[in-house]
Amino acid sequence: xxxxxxxxxxxxxxxxxxxxxxxxxxxxxxxxxxxxxxxxxxxxxxxxxxxxxxxxxxxxxxxxxxxxxxxxxxxxxxxxxxxxxxxxxxxxxxxxxxxxxxxxxxxxxxxxxxxxxxxxxxxxxxxxxxxxxxxxxxxxxxxxxxxxxxxxxxxxxxxxxxxxxxxxxxxxxxxxxxxxxxxxxxxxxxxxxxxxxxxxxxxxxxxxxxxxxxxxxxxxxxxxxxxxxxxxxxxxxxxxxxxxxxxxxxxxxxxxxxxxxxxxxxxxxxxxxxxxxxxxxxxxxxxxxxxxxxxxxxxxxxxxxxxxxxxxxxxxxxxxxxxxxxxxxxxxxxxxxxxxxxxxxxxxxxxxxxxxxxxxxxxxxxxxxxxxxxxxxxxxxx
Numbered sequence: 001x002x003x004x005x006x007x008x009x010x011x012x013x014x015x016x017x018x019x020x021x022x023x024x025x026x027x028x029x030x031x032x033x034x035x036x037x038x039x040x041x042x043x044x045x046x047x048x049x050x051x052x053x054x055x056x057x058x059x060x061x062x063x064x065x066x067x068x069x070x071x072x073x074x075x076x077x078x079x080x081x082x083x084x085x086x087x088x089x090x091x092x093x094x095x096x097x098x099x100x101x102x103x104x105x106x107x108x109x110x111x112x113x114x115x116x117x118x119x120x121x122x123x124x125x126x127x128x129x130x131x132x133x134x135x136x137x138x139x140x141x142x143x144x145x146x147x148x149x150x151x152x153x154x155x156x157x158x159x160x161x162x163x164x165x166x167x168x169x170x171x172x173x174x175x176x177x178x179x180x181x182x183x184x185x186x187x188x189x190x191x192x193x194x195x196x197x198x199x200x201x202x203x204x205x206x207x208x209x210x211x212x213x214x215x216x217x218x219x220x221x222x223x224x225x226x227x228x229x230x231x232x233x234x235x236x237x238x239x240x241x242x243x244x245x246x247x248x249x250x251x252x253x254x255x256x257x258x259x260x261x262x263x264x265x266x267x268x269x270x271x272x273x274x275x276x277x278x279x280x281x282x283x284x285x286x287x288x289x290x291x292x293x294x295x296x297x298x299x300x301x302x303x304x305x306x307x308x309x310x311x312x313x314x315x316x317x318x319x320x321x322x323x324x325x326x327x328x329x330x331x332x333x334x335x336x337x338x339x340x341x342x343x344x345x346x347x348x349x350x351x352x353x354x355x356x357x358x359x360x361x362x363x364x365x366x367x368x369x370x371x372x373x374x375x376x377x378x379x380x381x382x
Contacts, residue, residue, distance in 0.1 A: 003315030007354075007363070014358030015193050016245075023244040034239040036224060037216055042243035046199070048250055049184070053176045055201040057208035060238035060246075061215055064163045064185020067198035069096040070211040070236065071159050071181040075130060077102040082128045083159075086116040087325045087340035088347065089135045093161055094326055094336075105129070106327050108340040112280035114293065114350075115142040117342070122150055131157035136165035136175050138321075138352070139191075139260075139290040140279055144170050144178045151180075159183065163198075166191030167253040168288035176201055181211075186242070191257065191288055192249040194242035256357045260289040263355035263364050267292050270368030274375050291319065291352035301349050303378050308351060310377070314370040319352040 032039055038046065038060060046058035061067050072083070077100050085093050087106040097104040108120040114137045121132060132151060134142040144160075151158045160179035162168075168175045176182035181204070186197035202208050210231070213221055218233025220226065264287070268278055271294075279293040296304055304320070311318050325343035326332060353367070 004312060004317050007315075007317050007359075011354065011356045011358040012188075014356070015188075017248075020245050020248045023248055024241050027240050027244055032240060034237065036219075036237065037212075037221075038237055039240040039243070041240045041247070042238045045238075045243040045246040045250070048247060049199050050201055052250065053174050053182065053201055055177070055182070056203045057201065057205065057212075059200045059208065059211050059215055060243060061198045061200065061236040062238055062242075063196050063236075064183065064187060064190075064198040065092040065096065066215070066234070066236040067183040067185065067200045068092050068159075068161065069099065069234070070200050070214055071183050072096045072100050072102070072131075073214055074181070074207045074210040075100075075157060076210075077130060080128050081130045082126060083130060084116075084121055084124050084132045085326065086133070086135050086137070087327055087338070087343035088114055088137060088322065089133075089161070089326060090163065090322075091326065091329060091332075093133050093135060094332060102130075103128075104326075104336060106325075106336065106338040106340050106343075108342045109137075109346065111342050111346065113140055113142075113282065114138065114279055114346060115140060116147075118143055118146045118150065120340075121147070125150075125154055125156075129154065129156060131159055133159045133161055134179065135161040135163075136168055138279055138293045139165045139168050139288040140281065141165065141168050141170040141175050141285040141287070144175075148178065157181065163187075163190065164290035165288050167257045169286035171284050180204060181207060186246055186249075189290075191260075191290070192246055192253060194238075194245040194249070197238055197242040197246060257288045259357040260355045261287070263359055264289045264292040264353075266361065266364045267353055267355065267368060270365060271371060271375075274372060275379075276375065289355050291321065292355050293350055293352050295346065296349045296351070298349070300378055301345075303381075304349055304351065307374060307378060310374045311371055314374070316367045316370050317354045319354075320350060321352050323347055 050058040081102040160182040162176045163185035182201040184199040186194040214233040215236040218229045218231030275297040277295040327338040
């Protein structure tokens, strides 16, 4: 087993503790693993997520992508309708729009926060624009107040993608508290981990009823036993085991995010004498640090991949999420014409450092030393 694999295993072993195992064992002993519309444990998880984020309604689903899909599908879009998406995001933010027959429009990003740029958002709005997806990239909250002003001005729906930002705060409130629809992911790498899983939150009863039906094959929720259907839907419901894991993980969320912040701040301190820039924290935000995302200086842009390779060879876990902006992705670039120069530049220079619970002070100091060595060697090659 390689050094990096050992470190990832160390992180993974820290995810599940005795309480999660006990709750899952209870479900297995009782034998109720799933139920149409959600079993009692999944429903409890829905209630707790809605309560934490100040929302009236929640729909637990089987993945974050399913959550995004429900959010888009609930809008009942037409062929020429458009939704604005940050140029730096997961492809799911774009693919669910195309799957619903609408058109994603890419807006460029802020070079400091890596979140969507408000000026470019407003420039991209047309008579066909129906919604904006606000992605809280790498755990740093987007400028929600600015986006709310835009959506109010143009009568648009605001969708929060909180997949990478569980537990992050904006003006003291959790992300996911602000959108007309808010989407979460509970995948293996996220802040709340159920293996696979997701959640949609909203205060809009009409949108909730559509999403709740769509997640259960489009069934008429007034009389499920009639097996009559209002929509062509999907089987997106969350099983009970995922609900049980989610409840325990939700209770640990704030505590574990403190560890992420501590590790990220230690990295920043250890690497402060380099010219590496890190994703900017704003005074009114509190990142949950999906990763600590760094940016190589412009003069080392063409050495980013070499930088990653050399760091990995020294046993340091590191990623580049994402090496391409969405307008550059093969499946999209020939069907959606868009120039987002900031995102295209940033994605060639960025890298991501693990700050997960399970990593300690000695790990971060050791990793930082090796990163400094690689960085210095590349600087000297100029």
